[in-house]
Amino acid sequence: MVLSKIRHRHLVSLIGYCYERSEMALVFEFMEKGTLRDHLYTPKEESGKSTSVSGLSWNRRLQLCIDAAKGLHYLHTGLGGSIIHRDVKSTNILLDVHYVAKVADFGISRLGPLEQSHVSTEVKGSFGYLDPEYFRCLQLTKKSDVHCFGVVLLEVLCARPAIDNSLPRQQVNLADWGMSCLMEGELHKIIDPFLVGKINSNSLSRYGETVEKCLKECGVDRPNMADVLWDLEYALQLQHTAVPEQSHEGSNTDVSNNLPLPGIRRLPSHSIAMSSEDEIGSDANIERSSTNPSEVFSQLRMEDAR
Template identity: 65%
Template sequence: MIGEGGFGKVYQGTLWDGKKVAVKRSQPGHGQCFSEFQTEIIVLSKVRHRHLVSLIGYCDERLEMILVYEFMERGTLRHHLYNSNERCTTSSSQPQLSWEQRLEICIGSACGLDYLHTGSDRGIIHRDVKSTNILLDENYVAKVADFGLSKSGTSDQSHVSTDVKGSFGYLDPEYFRWLQLTDKSDVYSFGVVLLEVLCARPVINNSLPMEEINLAEWAMSWQKKGQLEKIVDPFLVGKINSNSLRKFGETAEKCLKDCGADRPTMPDLLWDLKYALELQHATTLEEGYMNSTTDASSEMPLLGVQCLPSSSFPLMEKDDAARENDDGSDPTASDVFSQLRITGAR
């Protein structure tokens, strides 16, 4: 057994051909599981994308409801950010994610959600976007999982009227108030995930002071003060480019707008996240260049060249230098260097 959720227990298994799989088995007598079981099969039978977990097969026999997925070696995103049973503690069993890795994971997840929203005529709303439903393969490629609460959109309406379902702390307040589900509800939940990625703490933590219990509210209070850097994951302190952090914070803030119409679409989100990654890459390249320049200057001295004051050899006038060439032409750079080397040797 490798996990347990609302649907049931999850096991690691191996098919006859050696392929690793994750096997999710429902709890016997759990009536709510049947509708989620059906929805999961229907949705994953219609969609296939690099950033969506693939359904390999299922079993529906008597009281057994079993779903078989591709195995995701690295587990959930939350497992890499913090241990849900401890206060803001990163899991020691997994290596900590760099800022670049976290941005790549966010981009991959957004790609999967964008495909859900736009990949069919009516689109599919996930309705339960959270860090435990974003899985990572052996190469840390992110894939969105758990489609049991998903809802198909409607081509002739702007929203779907439905009961509120999802996870506390990630719920779109507009959806919660009016029972009107839209793809922007997923955008809100994804904005909360972005803050989890940045701060590496649970979305709700009742052991913290009142103003810090809700991650979204707490982080946005710092964002509005322009001091988001004060609450980033301690592991990331000093490792995030200020421009990349600013863009990331603005993106999360747009996702968490109270009114769904004011939130960005998934393609807009993708553009912003990729831009944040480019800003971070620019810093990494600049630091690499500076380090290589420093290393080169310290490790490769100019052998055989004496350090002489400029008065030791006067600069040649153009006419004098030209006479150094038999054809009367101006000297090349190598000619000048040769002259300096000869003069220095003297």
């Protein structure tokens, strides 16, 4: 029911569901360009060694990060509630045909009560992204998503996985290595070779500050997603200009065609209705989804589909 109400331009939309003939499935919109990771590097298990494959410009990477930040901000503040994704990573950020990024895979997300600052729960997530505070205290907060997103920001900059055991010990964990380089003022030494000489120094500086804030040890010291979004948009602006940087006061093999599919039930249209209070303010330029689920769903031709 929660998923059926989520409609935002930067969140992958749920189209329908199946619970028939021992088949259980959720049908989401198709994202033609795959995952963000696909456009950054080839993982070790596929190539024998993690290698950068990205041809994405810095502008494009920043825009993809901004898109994902908008989606997470909506999860944290929209729907009159608070949804914590709990598994933010580069493989859960998908790109459509126009290279618009959308956050996906809410399989282990949690809906937190408004009156509570955290949700006590068993640890779930992906190694290399997990919030250390969440791991220690078993208290999940929206700042846990912020930490995971900080690791994604480093992935985007460095074009390497969060964990790479083929590297020297101090470089295995991307978050630890990235923070170490930030503390030593050497962030420029770890960026994707494709980007060398192509990033405005002010833009890189603001981006690095954003990463550093997201990866703070204590959740209370991390910014919320609105501030992260502001910083990323500013980093993009700095990339386009040569103006001095200013401070921000508020910043802290496909076999599917051969398988018989059971009936897919289309979600009722009233389930996606949203009140005006669910819309995010225009300050962050956050929009609800313009995706038309019926256009995507019409391509599924099967018995009992509706």
